[in-house]
Every structure is written in structure tokens, then in C-alpha cells.
Amino acid sequence: MSSAADAVTDTLRELHSRFAELRDGELADYIPQLALADPDAFGLALISMDGHRYSAGAADVPFTLQSVSKPFVYALALSLLGLDEVCRWVGAEPSGEAYNAISLERGTGRPANAMVNAGAIVTTALIPGTADATGFDRILECLSRFAGRRLDVDEAVYASEVATGDRNRALAYLIRSTGLLPVDPVAAVETYFRQCAVQVTALDLAAMAATLANGGVNPLTGGVVIDEPVAAQVLAVMATCGMYEVSGDWLLRVGLPAKSGVSGGLIAAGPARFGLATYSPLLGPTGTSVRGRRALGALSERLGLHLMHNPALAGSTVTLVTTADDLPSAPTEEQERALRERVAVVAAQGALDFTAAERVLHALDEPRPEETESVVLDLRQVTGVDTVARTMLRSGLARLAEGGRRTAVVDPAGHLAVGPGGDPAAPRRFESRDEAVERAARDLGTL
Ligand code: GLU
Numbered sequence: 001m002s003s004a005a006d007a008v009t010d011t012l013r014e015l016h017s018r019f020a021e022l023r024d025g026e027l028a029d030y031i032p033q034l035a036l037a038d039p040d041a042f043g044l045a046l047i048s049m050d051g052h053r054y055s056a057g058a059a060d061v062p063f064t065l066q067s068v069s070k071p072f073v074y075a076l077a078l079s080l081l082g083l084d085e086v087c088r089w090v091g092a093e094p095s096g097e098a099y100n101a102i103s104l105e106r107g108t109g110r111p112a113n114a115m116v117n118a119g120a121i122v123t124t125a126l127i128p129g130t131a132d133a134t135g136f137d138r139i140l141e142c143l144s145r146f147a148g149r150r151l152d153v154d155e156a157v158y159a160s161e162v163a164t165g166d167r168n169r170a171l172a173y174l175i176r177s178t179g180l181l182p183v184d185p186v187a188a189v190e191t192y193f194r195q196c197a198v199q200v201t202a203l204d205l206a207a208m209a210a211t212l213a214n215g216g217v218n219p220l221t222g223g224v225v226i227d228e229p230v231a232a233q234v235l236a237v238m239a240t241c242g243m244y245e246v247s248g249d250w251l252l253r254v255g256l257p258a259k260s261g262v263s264g265g266l267i268a269a270g271p272a273r274f275g276l277a278t279y280s281p282l283l284g285p286t287g288t289s290v291r292g293r294r295a296l297g298a299l300s301e302r303l304g305l306h307l308m309h310n311p312a313l314a315g316s317t318v319t320l321v322t323t324a325d326d327l328p329s330a331p332t333e334e335q336e337r338a339l340r341e342r343v344a345v346v347a348a349q350g351a352l353d354f355t356a357a358e359r360v361l362h363a364l365d366e367p368r369p370e371e372t373e374s375v376v377l378d379l380r381q382v383t384g385v386d387t388v389a390r391t392m393l394r395s396g397l398a399r400l401a402e403g404g405r406r407t408a409v410v411d412p413a414g415h416l417a418v419g420p421g422g423d424p425a426a427p428r429r430f431e432s433r434d435e436a437v438e439r440a441a442r443d444l445g446t447l
Contacts, residue, residue, distance in 0.1 A: 011302060012044045012056035015295045020057070025282030025290035028262040033160035037063065037264065037281035042291050044299075045206035047275045051219035059202040063279055064157045066261030067099060067120070068205060069143065069195040071212070071234050071242065074114040076142045077126045078230045089126060089180055090119040094241045094248070099262075099287055100167055102174060109178025115241040115259065117192075118171050124195060125181055125188040136191045143198055146208040148220040151198050157263075158197035165193055200265070202279040209267040210275025212238075212257075219275075235269055239307070246286050254297045255306030266292035270305045343374045343440045345433065349381035352415075357389035361396040374406040374440040378433050385415040394418070398425035406443055408436045 005013075020042050029035040043058035077086050095103035095112035103112040103119070111119035127135040144151045172185035181188060200208075211218045212235055215228035226234075238257035243250040250258060256268040256276075264281030266289050276299060278292035300306055346363045348356065364375050377397065379385075385393070393416055397407045407427035409416055418429045430436035 006054070008046060008052075008054040009056065011299070012046060012054055015298055015302075016042060016044055016056040018298070019280075019291045019295045022291050022294065023282070025284050027281050028264075028283055028287070031157065031161045031164060031262070033154075033157045034064075034263050034281070039282050041264075042280040043202040043278065044295055045202040045277045046299075047203075047206040047210040047219060049210065049214050049219050049272060049274070051210075053203060053206070053220075055203055055206075058279060059206075061279060062154075062199045062201055063263045063265060063281065064154050064196060064261075065143070065198045065200055065265065066196045066263045067115070067117075068200075068208075068259050068261040068265045068267055069139075069198060070115050070120040070123070071238050071259050072143055072146050072208060073120070073127065073139055073195055074123050074237065075146075075212070075216075075226045075230055075234045076139060077114075077123050078233055079226050080128070081126060083233055086114075086123070086126065089182070090114045090122050092237055092240075096245055096248075099244050100171070102171065104175065104178065109175065109180055111175065111180070113237060113241040115237060116244065117168055118175060121168065121172050121188050121192045122175060122181060124192045125183045127191075136194050139191070139195050140198065142225070143195070143208075145218065145221075145223055145225045146211050147200060147204040148207045148211075148218050148223075149204070151200060151204070153194055153197050154199045155197070158193055161193045161196060162190065165189060168192065196261075202265070202277045205265055205267050205277030205279070206275045208275065209269045209277055213269040213271050213273060213275050215272075235271060238269070243288060244286055246288070250293075254300045255308055256296070256300055257307075258296070260288035260292070262287050264289045264292065266296060268296050268300070270300075270303075271307070273305065274303075339441050339444075342372060342444050343376065343437060344372045345376045345378060345437060347378040347381065347433075349383075351383050352385045352389040352393070354386075354388045354392070357385075357392040357396075360393060364396065364400060372405065373444055374408070375400060376408045376410065376433065376436045376440060377427070378410040378436075379415050380410055380412060380433070382413070382415055390416060394426075397427045401425045401427070406440060408440060410436050 027035045041058045041061050045055040045059045047053050091110050091112050093112050095116050097103050100117050103116045113119045114123045129135045169189050172189045175181045176185045207220050211225050212231050216226040216231040217224050235257040238259050242259040258268040260266045264279050266278045268276045278295050280289045280291035282290050284290045348360050401407050409427045410430050410433045412431045418426050
């Protein structure tokens with residue numbers, strides 16, 4: 001019996017013991033080496049955006065990536081070639097078909113998406129070698145950076161797939177016949193088999209998923225593996241295509257971008273929250289881990305991770321309006337009342353994005369607009385302002401100034417990057433709220 005740990009580990013352990021009982025499913029045997037896996041092996045892992053690692057069960061047992069490699073090689077292709085070029089070769093539509101189906105677009109022969117084998121083989125073929133590195137060297141290096149440690153190939157699994165991989169070779173030849181494979185089919189498939197045979201653990205997979213969830217920055221190493229827009233593109237394709245013919249049902253019930261592999265690995269990413277992974281080699285009819293699907297489904301429900309649920313949690317980025325309470329006291333009651341009516345103070349807190357900026361601007365404009373002559377935006381409790389929010393706040397404040405309002409920001413951290421003086425529409429910047437309010441009151445002649 002394991003000792004009590006933290007709340008997250010307890011949850012993982014509980015799910016582990018609940019689903020370990022499940023013995024449904026079969027080991028993959030079309031790659032003979034995969035049939036040697038221990039059917040009882042079952043591990044769960046979760047890595048937070050701060051790089052906190054949690055696990056239960058066989059989270060250190062090595063297995064091969066198989067199709068879980070696909071989103072990461074897709075990320076590399078997008079990084080090297082850009083979305084438009086990659087889309088010329090591989091589509092982004094869910095195929096609704098099995099992983100090894102001939103999912104080629106009618107007319108063009110373009111593979112449906114990069115998560116099914118046809119699209120993954122083309123994606124792999126798009127990675128060019130350089131003077132000192134083969135395409136596969138670059139893939140391995142990229143996968144390793146996602147995992148945060150040097151990964152290697154399981155040569156036995158690789159050889160096993162090379163010996164039996166005729167269907168994938170056939171797919172590659174078929175695609176080549178439509179002109180949409182830039183390299184020799186045999187070479188393309190061999191590189192693809194190699195990437196499938198890269199060995200990882202559930203903890204590695206959780207780090208890889210966490211890197212996608214964290215906008216391309218590995219939370220364990222701090223290394224920028226891919227740019228944020230690429231991470232978003234990969235997550236989008238995982239959300240619609242990552243679970244093959246059950247992708248729609250998975251998004252409906254579990255609500256997370258995910259990718260499965262026939263060796264029993266399964267990843268899911270909670271954007272800006274967690275990277276999740278499971279390992280259990282017993283597969284259901286669609287080639288995904290039975291325990292993994294159940295455990296990640298339960299975890300998403302337990303932790304409220306479904307993407308379509310409550311996307312902006314009130315409280316995490318909220319703003320609050322305080323007019324009267326924090327104003328300095330004026331010499332007379334009448335002056336104090338005037339001050340309250342004429343100066344509005346809005347305090348924002350947390351990380352400001354588009355949603356939060358909309359609330360802040362609405363709050364600034366709302367209190368008795370006819371009477372309020374001066375507005376003070378207090379950003380001391382703000383932890384960050386993204387580019388969209390910064391532009392919105394600056395132009396919103398400028399608009400208020402144009403409408404005749406005096407505007408000020410309390411922004412010691414310089415979130416709004418408002419310079420001293422210069423632009424008459426720019427708000428005045430103060431270090432403390434008292435200073436800003438006192439100045440507003442003085443300007444209005446109420447102090
Ligand atoms: N290497 C496997 C294949 O191409 C990967 C399939 C999967 O993991 O879904 O058949």
C-alpha cells in the first residue's frame with residue numbers, strides 16, 4: 001500500500017486502481033514485437049505548466065511511441081515549412097476512418113490529416129535532412145526536446161515493423177502515384193517506422209503533451225521546442241483527428257486534444273493546464289488503449305478539463321470595480337461625495353487577455369458615465385497583459401480621453417508600456433493608487 005502523497009497523486013492512484021481491474025482489449029500483434037508487452041502494465045502521468053510531475057503505476061515502463069509520434073513530427077514539419085506549405089501535402093480534415101485506412105482526398109490524393117498513417121508518412125517525408133543531420137536525426141532531436149531528455153530507438157520494435165509493414169509501404173506507393181510524396185516510398189516508410197519505434201515512458205509522454213499545452217515551451221527544461229502558433233495548430237488537429245474514427249466522440253465526452261498509439265500510449269493536453277499521459281497496451285477495436293481512454297476520460301471529468309466547459313473561469317482573470325471605498329477622504333462630506341461621483345477606480349487582477357480586457361474597459365466606461373470625469377485603472381494586481389489586451393486597453397483609454405475623461409493608470413510594473421508624457425491621449429502613469437486618485441481629485445478641484 002503506497003503512502004499518502006499529494007492530492008494530484010492521490011487522484012492518479014485512485015484512477016489507477018479503479019481501471020487496473022479492467023482486462024478488456026488485446027495486445028497489438030500485427031507488429032509482432034508489440035505482442036510481447038506486459039498486458040498488466042498500466043501507468044498514468046500528469047505534468048503541470050510549472051513542471052510539477054505526478055504519476056501512478058507503471059509511469060516509468062518503456063514502450064514505443066508509435067502513432068503518438070505523429071503530432072510531434074507534424075509540429076516539426078509546421079515549424080520548418082509553415083502551415084500553408086504543409087497543407088499543400090497533408091490535409092486537416094478528420095477522416096472518420098481507421099489509422100491505416102486509405103484516407104486520401106478524392107481528386108487530389110492528398111492524405112486527410114497528419115494523424116492517420118497516410119498523412120503521417122507524408123509528414124515525415126517532408127522533414128528535410130541537412131548537411132550534418134538526416135531527416136530522422138532531426139525528428140529524434142525534436143522528439144527528445146519535447147520529452148526533455150535524449151530518446152532512443154527500440155531497434156527490435158523497429159525491425160519487427162520493417163518486417164511486417166507492407167500495408168504502410170502500400171500506402172506510401174499509392175500516395176507516391178498521386179505525386180504527393182516528395183521522397184522515395186521505401187525511405188519515407190522506414191523513417192516513419194523509426195519514429196514510431198522511439199522509446200518513451202508515460203512520464204516522457206506527459207512532458208511532451210505538457211509542452212504542447214504550454215505553447216511549445218517544455219515546462220521541465222524551459223526550452224522553446226516550437227513556437228506558440230504551431231503548438232495551437234497541432235492541438236487543433238489532435239482535437240479533431242487524434243483519436244481516428246472515434247475523434248468526435250472523444251471530443252464530445254472528454255473534450256481534450258489527444259493522440260493514441262498502438263503500443264498503448266495515449267496523451268491528452270489541457271491547454272495552459274496540464275499534459276496527461278497513460279500507458280496500457282491492451283487495445284480496443286479502434287487501436288487505442290482501453291484503460292487509457294477510460295482513465296483519461298475520468299480524469300478530465302474529475303478535474304473539469306473539458307475544453308468546451310466554462311472556458312474563462314470567473315475569478316482567474318477577473319476585474320473588479322471599486323469606486324468609493326479606496327478613495328482618500330476629502331476635507332468635507334460634500335467634497336468626498338463629489339470625489340466619489342467624479343472619479344472611478346477600476347482594479348484589475350490576474351492575467352489579462354481579450355476577455356479580461358473587455359471586462360476592464362466595460363467597467364471603466366460604466367459607472368455613471370455622464371458624471372464620471374476621471375478614471376483610474378489600477379493594474380497593481382495584474383500578473384501579465386497579452387498583446388491583444390494591451391492594445392485594447394491602450395486604445396480604450398485613449399477613446400475615453402478623447403471623450404473628455406481624464407485617464408490614469410496605476411502600473412508600477414509597466415504592463416501597458418505607457419511612456420511618460422508625449423501622447424496627449426495616453427493615460428498618466430502612477431506608482432500607487434493614492435497618488436493617482438489624489439492627482440485626479442486635485443485636477444478636478446475636489447481636494
Ligand atoms: N506504427 C504503427 C502503424 O503504422 C502506428 C499505428 C498507431 O500507433 O496507431 O501501423
